[in-house]
Amino acid sequence: MLDKTFIRENLDLVRKKLAARGGMYPLDELMVADAEWKSVVLRSEEMRRQRNEASEVIGKLKRAGNDTSAQQAKVKEISAEIKSLEENMKALEERLNSCLYSIPNLPDDSVPVGTDESANLEMRRWGRAPEFDFPPLDHVDLGLSLGILDLDRAAKIAGARFSLLRNDGALMERALINFMLDVHTKKHGYQEVLPPFMANSTSLFGTGNLPKFAQDLFKVEATDYYLIPTAEVPVTNIYQGEILEQAELPKKFTAYTPCFRSEAGSYGKDVRGLIRQHQFNKVELVKFVEPSASYDELESLTRDAEDILQQLGLHYRVMALCTGDMGFSSAKTYDLEVWLPSQNRFREISSCSNFEAFQARRANIRFRSEDGKRQYLHTLNGSGVAIGRTWLAILENYQQRDGSVVVPEALRPYMGGRELIKKQ
RNA sequence: GGAGAGGUGCUGGAGUGGUCGAACAGGGCUGCCUGCUAAGCAGUUAUACUGGCAAAACCGGUAUCGGGGGUUCGAAUCCCCCCCUCUCCGCCA
Incomplete structure (x- = not known):
């Protein structure tokens, strides 16, 4: 398995080395899935941050003996959204991984180039x-x-x-x-x-x-x-x-x-x-x-x-x-x-x-x-x-x-x- | 196969719903002290992903207490499934 970050940052080199191996590899699909995955991760992390904050507030209010049902309802909504984001994320991860797992190692520069x-x-x-x-x-x-x-x-x-x-x-x-x-x-x-x-x-x-x-x-x-x-x-x-x-x-x-x-x-x-x-x-x-x-x-x-x-x-x-x-x-x-x-x-x-x-x-x-x-x-x-x-x-x-x-x-x-x- | 116990950071080991990335101890690192060593004092000590950045430093976020799922506003802590380790019983080379 290659390093995702390395692929992202050295796309041309990776493309060239894989071409030397012959065969088709889902590099572009990987990059697309990776970018999508990243944006979903970002959103879900932001939602989590909000949830953590709100939950902490609820804890404090409860200890002070206040009613928190309004806040709880709101966090419940946030949790629901996180859940759907996570499902999305999982699907993207699967796609991304199946690409990544199917890409072979890059040949060293000293390896002779040839098809068979x-x-x-x-x-x-x-x-x-x-x-x-x-x-x-x-x-x-x-x-x-x-x-x-x-x-x-x-x-x-x-x-x-x-x-x-x-x-x-x-x-x-x-x-x-x-x-x-x-x-x-x-x-x-x-x-x-x-x-x-x-x-x-x-x-x-x-x-x-x-x-x-x-x-x-x-x-x-x-x-x-x-x-x-x-x-x-x-x-x-x-x-x-x-x-x-x-x-x-x-x-x-x-x-x-x-x-x-x-x-x-x-x-x-x-x-x-x-x-x-x-x-x-x-x-x-x-x-x-x-x-x-x-x-x-x-x-x-x-x-x-x-x-x-x-x-x-x-x-x-x-x-x-x-x-x-x-x-x-x-x-x-x-x-x-x-x-x-x-x-x-x-x-x-x-x-x-x-x-x-x-x-x-x-x-x-x-x-x-x-x-x-x-x-x-x-x-x-x-x-x-x-x-x-x-x-x-x-x-x-x-x-x-x-x-x-x-x-x-x-x-x-x-x-x-x-x-x-x-x-x- | 049956019954039970357990799996927490580098290590040992607390923790049964919020202030827990996690007490305490040991180890490691840094500094101080010190004739040397030992001891002592203070501080520090996880990983991955990710945002800010050209990058690093740094600052921030998220996740991680065997793995997966669930309950809940909130899970190391409650419930379910699985894996592994240990003890006893059965079986067996």
């Missing part, structure tokens, strides 16, 4: 694609033949876009979770948290998932609970409504959670395999930082996520998303894309974003600066990294001619020293 992913900018690349002297299989064929992946049974249990891992497949998934958490806590200094896997609508509003993206979420019927689409939601909301001290910043958290996404609107996309699932595991990184530090923190957060891929020896590149390809709440996003031999291209495995104060304003997360002033802090997060996609990337990149898969060295201590996954 073709305008994303490659920042750097690490490692090299493995070369095979045999036709490489994709992770589905590998996983099925190794007996570590069972999609038919998963479909029976739940449906399409679910998976069942078995034996070393399940073990490797668990190993990846532990490996990533260890790296982020021990090497990168993040505090590990294990949050609820469901969150209420207030929390989802705070991160910007609601109200606009309700269709992407699974909601638990007859409750206000949603399955979290990412750990970003519960972890960012840890400090919802709080005021932190400047000295405690930055605060850095890492969390493992499963993630649940309806994937509405992605019918026919990535239907094969584990790339796009209704449920997947992820280790997330979340930071609460001072505004002046947030872009440096985005760089280091991205490096922290990259470190995982480097330790696993997976070839990847870092993309700066362009204005048209960024998520709703983000001011700047780097995607990490890992090499997938079966597709002969890079696929997203992590997304690292600086939200500036966009989420902090929605979730009301502030900090007290050294001069005692309260202001919104900046939030960031990034996948550190997606477990499911790492799992399949390892299968594809480390496959052998005989269909077995070499376990990356960094992962072996987490798999009882196992060096190779063979047919089970």
Whole structure:
């Protein structure tokens, strides 16, 4: 959510930056509603002032034993008018908020301008694609033949876009979770948290998932609970409504959670395999930082996520998303894309974003600066990294001619020293 | 799920219809005092929106005592609904 006052005072800039994102946003409607709202507020405040004054007089007269029925009748009228003004105000507020809530964050000046992913900018690349002297299989064929992946049974249990891992497949998934958490806590200094896997609508509003993206979420019927689409939601909301001290910043958290996404609107996309699932595991990184530090923190957060891929020896590149390809709440996003031999291209495995104060304003997360002033802090997060996609990337990149898969060295201590996954 | 207790400012904690943005204490800040420390004395100490202003300072207004609604001329205080915390019972991994 943007600051209403900022929009009002920088309308041209806001218009320009939103144009870079593409899409239509109700800026003019917002301004009109805001002006109307203001005039109604002014009137209702004036009426309240009158009521307060008159009521005080009545109190005094009554204590002196005077009759006050005439004054009371008058105040009653005032109250009636206030009530109608308030109804008007509420309607305007709703209109104003629905505009405000539908406007995305403004892209940072350093974000490349463009309408779709073709305008994303490659920042750097690490490692090299493995070369095979045999036709490489994709992770589905590998996983099925190794007996570590069972999609038919998963479909029976739940449906399409679910998976069942078995034996070393399940073990490797668990190993990846532990490996990533260890790296982020021990090497990168993040505090590990294990949050609820469901969150209420207030929390989802705070991160910007609601109200606009309700269709992407699974909601638990007859409750206000949603399955979290990412750990970003519960972890960012840890400090919802709080005021932190400047000295405690930055605060850095890492969390493992499963993630649940309806994937509405992605019918026919990535239907094969584990790339796009209704449920997947992820280790997330979340930071609460001072505004002046947030872009440096985005760089280091991205490096922290990259470190995982480097330790696993997976070839990847870092993309700066362009204005048209960024998520709703983000001011700047780097995607990490890992090499997938079966597709002969890079696929997203992590997304690292600086939200500036966009989420902090929605979730009301502030900090007290050294001069005692309260202001919104900046939030960031990034996948550190997606477990499911790492799992399949390892299968594809480390496959052998005989269909077995070499376990990356960094992962072996987490798999009882196992060096190779063979047919089970 | 049943019964009960409670949710007030940075903290503790008063306050059962008007003079309450809220006693009192603690903490914080400013000044005085002081060889140093401790103590003492005086003052000060919320947030949001909004009017005056180009802006800040400042002055004024409105709102805020878990959230929402109601009663009333007037609500922290009365009534209703909801949320959260605690205790006991039931159920349960």
